[in-house]
Amino acid sequence: MIRSNAVNDLPALKKYVEGVQRLKDPAQNPWPGQANLSIYDSFVAWHHRAMMISTPAGQMARNAAHGGPSFLPWHRYFLVRLETLIRKAIGDPNFRIPYWDWNTDAELQDPRTSLIWSDEYLGQFVNGKWRVRLTGNGRTMELEGVNRPLVRYLGSGGALPSRANVRKVIHENPVYDKAPYNAAQSTGGARNSIEGWAGEERIHNNVHVWVGGDMGLSSSPNDPVFFLHHCNVDRLWAAWQAKHPAAAYVPAGNAPDTLKFHRIDDPMYSPFPEKVTPRDVLNYSQYYKYDTLGDLL
Ligand SMILES: [Cu+2]
Numbered sequence: 378m379i380r381s382n383a384v385n386d387l388p389a390l391k392k393y394v395e396g397v398q399r400l401k402d403p404a405q406n407p408w409p410g411q412a413n414l415s416i417y418d419s420f421v422a423w424h425h426r427a428m429m430i431s432t433p434a435g436q437m438a439r440n441a442a443h444g445g446p447s448f449l450p451w452h453r454y455f456l457v458r459l460e461t462l463i464r465k466a467i468g469d470p471n472f473r474i475p476y477w478d479w480n481t482d483a484e485l486q487d488p489r490t491s492l493i494w495s496d497e498y499l500g501q502f503v504n505g506k507w508r509v510r511l512t513g514n515g516r517t518m519e520l521e522g523v524n525r526p527l528v529r530y531l532g533s534g535g536a537l538p539s540r541a542n543v544r545k546v547i548h549e550n551p552v553y554d555k556a557p558y559n560a561a562q563s564t565g566g567a568r569n570s571i572e573g574w575a576g577e578e579r580i581h582n583n584v585h586v587w588v589g590g591d592m593g594l595s596s597s598p599n600d601p602v603f604f605l606h607h608c609n610v611d612r613l614w615a616a617w618q619a620k621h622p623a624a625a626y627v628p629a630g631n632a633p634d635t636l637k638f639h640r641i642d643d644p645m646y647s648p649f650p651e652k653v654t655p656r657d658v659l660n661y662s663q664y665y666k667y668d669t670l671g672d673l674l
Contacts, residue, residue, distance in 0.1 A: 535586025
């Protein structure tokens with residue numbers, strides 16, 4: 378089943394919008410044991426909590442899902458879980474999350490005019506009907522209960538990465554990640570460059586900044602564009618895997634404990650009893666394929 382470019386597959390984008398709205402409704406899809414919260418809200422909490430687990434403790438540069446090697450596999454797993462729930466919610470076993478190709482929007486004179494932001498699609502989420510119920514607070518590391526509209530400041534900071542730069546990052550990084558496996562600018566490696574700590578265009582991070590508002594918080598999955606953005610980030614990883622088929626995921630299982638949650642056979646941080654490791658998701662074609670990787674190779 379195919380993950381397609383959202384603006385070239387508007388029926389898939391419409392299904393995505395319908396799916397997240399259903400998952401967000403506590404009456405249709407309650408978060409068990411959490412009054413007035415929904416399954417969708419549980420993804421916000423999952424992401425926030427992952428960000429608050431420093432690995433190792435006592436520093437902020439690497440957490441259970443960011444600033445380290447499992448950034449890509451953790452978000453791959455996160456999307457697959459949501460995708461599975463959307464399929465059930467809308468009764469379509471073939472549904473796959475579409476991706477937001479921000480490389481194409483970067484070429485528009487004003488990327489805010491992209492169809493993706495029209496009221497029919499992602500624009501509608503800032504009209505006030507979609508309520509933000511949990512937000513991350515970086516200072517207290519706690520989730521805060523709130524009840525407010527979603528906030529975006531499209532284009533007021535950051536920039537959408539160019540396709541030329543993304544291709545360069547994919548071509549010029551034959552190694553998945555490099556010691557000390559963190560968010561240092563000087564280290565490089567494919568994961569660090571795609572995540573956006575190294576390199577000139579700060580790829581993934583810069584898109585969060587460009588959207589702004591809720592996308593800038595540890596509770597960033599509150600904005601449904603989070604999943605479309607991360608679908609494209611995952612597509613970049615898929616393109617990198619296609620370009621460097623012999624390159625291994627690192628670090629290996631015998632790396633030190635300070636790399637917990639990031640070694641190839643470590644269960645990734647999740648609220649579920651099932652144990653899913655980076656190794657388990659390297660072969661993504663068990664879940665989906667992309668309509669194309671050709672623009673990135
Ligand atoms: Cu994240």
